[in-house]
Structure formats: structure tokens, C-alpha cells
Amino acid sequence: MSENSLAIRKFSDLANPTRFLALADRLLPWLAGLAALFFIAGLWLSFTTEGDYQQGETVRIMYVHVPAAWLSMMCYSVMALAALGTLVWRHPLADVSSRAAAPIGACFTFLALVTGSLWGKPMWGTWWVWDARLTSVFVLFLMYLGLMALNRAIDDPARSSKVSAVLVLVGFVNIPIIKFSVEWWNTLHQPASVMRLDGPTIDPEFLWPLIAMAIAFTLLFFTLHIAAMRNEILRRRVTALRRLAARSAGRGARTK
Amino acid sequence: MMSHAAYVFTSYGIATLTVLGLIAWVVLDGRARRRELAELEASGIRRRSAEAASGETR
Numbered sequence: 210m211s212e213n214s215l216a217i218r219k220f221s222d223l224a225n226p227t228r229f230l231a232l233a234d235r236l237l238p239w240l241a242g243l244a245a246l247f248f249i250a251g252l253w254l255s256f257t258t259e260g261d262y263q264q265g266e267t268v269r270i271m272y273v274h275v276p277a278a279w280l281s282m283m284c285y286s287v288m289a290l291a292a293l294g295t296l297v298w299r300h301p302l303a304d305v306s307s308r309a310a311a312p313i314g315a316c317f318t319f320l321a322l323v324t325g326s327l328w329g330k331p332m333w334g335t336w337w338v339w340d341a342r343l344t345s346v347f348v349l350f351l352m353y354l355g356l357m358a359l360n361r362a363i364d365d366p367a368r369s370s371k372v373s374a375v376l377v378l379v380g381f382v383n384i385p386i387i388k389f390s391v392e393w394w395n396t397l398h399q400p401a402s403v404m405r406l407d408g409p410t411i412d413p414e415f416l417w418p419l420i421a422m423a424i425a426f427t428l429l430f431f432t433l434h435i436a437a438m439r440n441e442i443l444r445r446r447v448t449a450l451r452r453l454a455a456r457s458a459g460r461g462a463r464t465k
Numbered sequence: 466m467m468s469h470a471a472y473v474f475t476s477y478g479i480a481t482l483t484v485l486g487l488i489a490w491v492v493l494d495g496r497a498r499r500r501e502l503a504e505l506e507a508s509g510i511r512r513r514s515a516e517a518a519s520g521e522t523r
Contacts, residue, residue, distance in 0.1 A: 266469045270476045277480070316487050324476045331472050429484065436491045443498035446512065447505065454510045 247425035254418035276426035278321035284314030292374035304370035309437035315353035341390035342398035
């Protein structure tokens with residue numbers, strides 16, 4: 210068997226929710242443990258490294274703010290991929306993945322906004338400005354909330370999945386806007402200093418804790434996402450079984 | 466006017482609360498769903514695949 214078809218088979222094996230549940234049970238303890246280790250290392254580095262010569266202690270806010278902001282965008286990208294999976298390949302777990310990711314993404318976007326505000330007040334002298342970066346991230350937060358509301362409003366996943374997937378894909382236009390807002394417009398927010406074509410311009414003293422925290426947050430995201438997907442599968446099973454029970458009870462009543 | 470350290474600790478405090486809240490929600494949601502499934506199963510309602518696996522017939 211060629212490598213390619215093996216990879217496709219592995220991917221479609223995952224389409225079986227029971228297999229996914231078994232895989233999730235095996236994977237989750239490792240992911241959670243690894244995330245915890247990286248959090249210990251990251252937090253230790255965050256508080257033992259030097260402060261900035263201009264920003265002082267407040268530079269430590271960066272180690273939470275930047276990973277949260279990265280995740281807010283990565284989570285939406287995961288949802289956009291899942292939306293493609295729903296619309297193009299009709300992968301049965303794609304909608305589960307997208308639905309499970311929305312509340313997690315909303316939480317990380319909330320964190321990015323709040324910690325940004327708490328960093329902005331001492332450094333910029335203001336909690337909030339309506340510049341392009343801050344506004345586009347705020348729009349992302351509203352989109353997460355909107356998607357969560359939509360997913361709740363339509364009970365039947367079979368009907369909500371397509372509407373939700375189209376909305377996620379339309380909203381994806383916001384992600385490059387967030388990323389490049391600091392270059393396209395004149396913003397109070399600084400431009401990128403880590404993810405740059407010419408390499409990071411940030412001092413290694415700040416880069417290491419930042420990388421450790423970014424890995425920790427990413428591992429945390431995948432742990433929570435897989436666990437939330439498992440919950441969503443179980444929720445759908447409960448709904449299906451209740452419907453089955455109601456139907457068989459109805460049949461029993463008619464035959465009497 | 467708060468000191469710089471206060472801004473740092475407030476940030477980490479809110480981050481900790483949010484992350485712990487998220488973890489608690491995922492864990493409790495999972496437990497509640499498992500309990501519901503167990504209750505349904507106890508009342509004799511099972512998924513067809515689970516019935517086939519245990520060899521039961523109706």
C-alpha cells in the first residue's frame with residue numbers, strides 16, 4: 210500500500226467516532242502532562258528572567274498576552290479547516306471539532322484582550338484604543354460569541370453544521386487582517402517582533418520564556434480541544450439515545 | 466494608579482482563573498455526559514453498535 214493511501218485511511222479511520230474516543234483516551238493524559246510540564250518551565254522562566262529596561266516588570270504580561278493572542282488566531286484557523294472538512298469532505302468529526310473549538314477560542318481571545326488592556330494602561334497610558342489591531346481582535350471575539358450562539362440556537366447538528374461552516378469560512382477573512390493590521394495601518398500596537406521574515410528581533414532574554422509559554426498554551430489548547438470534542442460526541446450520543454427512547458416509548462403506547 | 470507589579474499579577478491572576486475555569490468546564494461537561502449515558506444504558510437504552518458488540522438480541 211502506498212504511503213499516501215495509508216495516510217488517507219488513517220484519516221478516515223478517525224471519522225469513526227468510537228475510534229476517535231479510544232484515541233482521545235490514550236492521547237489526553239500525555240498531552241495534559243506535557244502541557245503541565247511546559248507551564249511549569251514557562252512560568253518559572255517568566256518570573257526569573259530580567260525585566261525590560263524601559264518596560265520594567267510589565268514585560269512579563271507579554272508571556273501570557275502573546276500566546277493567548279496567537280491561540281485566538283490558531284483556534285479560528287482550526288475551525289476554518291474543520292469548516293472545509295464539513296463542506297468539502299463531509300468528515301463526520303469536522304463539525305464536532307469546529308463546535309468544540311469555539312468556546313475555547315473565545316476564552317483565549319478574551320484573555321488576549323484583557324491582558325492587552327492591563328499592559329496598555331501602564332505602557333500606553335490607556336486601557337483601550339480603537340486602532341486596527343485591537344478592533345480586529347475584538348471583532349474576532351464577537352465572531353466566536355456569534356458562532357457559539359448560532360450553534361446553540363439550532364439544536365440539530367445536521368442542520369446547523371453547514372450554516373456554521375459557511376459563517377466560519379466567511380469570518381476567516383479577519384485572520385489575515387488581524388495579522389497584518391499592524392503593518393497596513395498606523396496602530397498604537399507594535400508590529401510583529403517574533404514571527405518575522407527576517408527572524409525575531411526580540412532579545413533572547415524574553416524570547417525563551419515566550420516560546421516556552423507559547424508551547425504550553427498550544428498543548429493546553431489541543432488537550433482541551435480533544436477533550437471538548439469527546440464531550441461533544443458523547444452529547445450527541447445522549448441526544449440520539451433519548452430520541453430512540455422516545456420513539457420506542459411512542460411505539461409501545463400505540464400498540465396498547 | 467496601580468504599581469507595575471499589580472498589573473502583572475492581575476494579568477496572571479485573570480489568566481489563571483480563565484484557564485482553570487475552562488478546564489473545569491470541560492471536565493465537568495464530560496462527567497455529566499458520561500453519567501447521562503450510563504443512566505440511559507442502565508434503563509436498557511443502548512446504541513445499536515453496543516448491542517451488537519455484547520451479542521444481545523431484541
